[in-house]
Amino acid sequence: MSNKRYTCHMEPHEPDLADIPVTTVLAALADDVRLQIVRALVEDGEAACGTFDFGVSKATRSHHLKVLREAGLTRTRAAGTSRLVRLRRDEVDRLYPGLLDAVLGARSSA
């Protein structure tokens, strides 16, 4: 592995979804905050990190966005001082057809 520090605004690590174990993808979706982020992304298309305010600190929010990104679910690009996040919907749908719809359309409680 590289011993180069992963400094702040480097190109974030965005793996190919096909290289991610299914369990990792499911685990990434198995959290309330992250699910709210995903819902917001479906709704708004692309959004700056700061727009996701779900009652957690910005450190925690950053952590959740990292989990989603490293699970191959989102992509991030820099835009000024912000970073814009968007869902990799097409890739997810191709690899796991129906998954997002099933999860997001869930009319179960909570």
Next chain:
Amino acid sequence: MSNKRYTCHMEPHEPDLADIPVTTVLAALADDVRLQIVRALVEDGEAACGTFDFGVSKATRSHHLKVLREAGLTRTRAAGTSRLVRLRRDEVDRLYPGLLDAVLGARSSA
């Protein structure tokens, strides 16, 4: 809550899937051993607990079956000295259409 001990072969707790948070269902599926169990259930229909031998102790196996059951994904019935487990496929498919297909059909690595 009841203070009655949940002794061994009582009727197991099998909640209505609609009462389970999505995150709980996803978390239940986000484990390799449990996913193997689900795959085996899809394959074999109904199977005794003991038939799931995925390199874990029987205590661990029992734990995983409990997680699946309490997530509303499986149903268990006693049969002699064994307990037969089966997937609640129809209910899962009705509440999360496409979820199981997407997860099980995953042609991603691992």
Next chain:
DNA sequence: TCCAATGTTCGAGTATCGTCGAACCATCGA
């Protein structure tokens, strides 16, 4: 050049999870 705004990283605390051996319970057959 300095400051404010936006995120990320670090370190630490707490909680939850996966795992096991040991002890236990329930059922069936000898």
Next chain:
DNA sequence: TCGATGGTTCGACGATACTCGAACATTGGA
């Protein structure tokens, strides 16, 4: 009645996960 078989529960352990405040990095504007 006793033992063997099949599962469950308990208690403990180590590993992960979620959370936060604090410190840092990057960008853009005053």
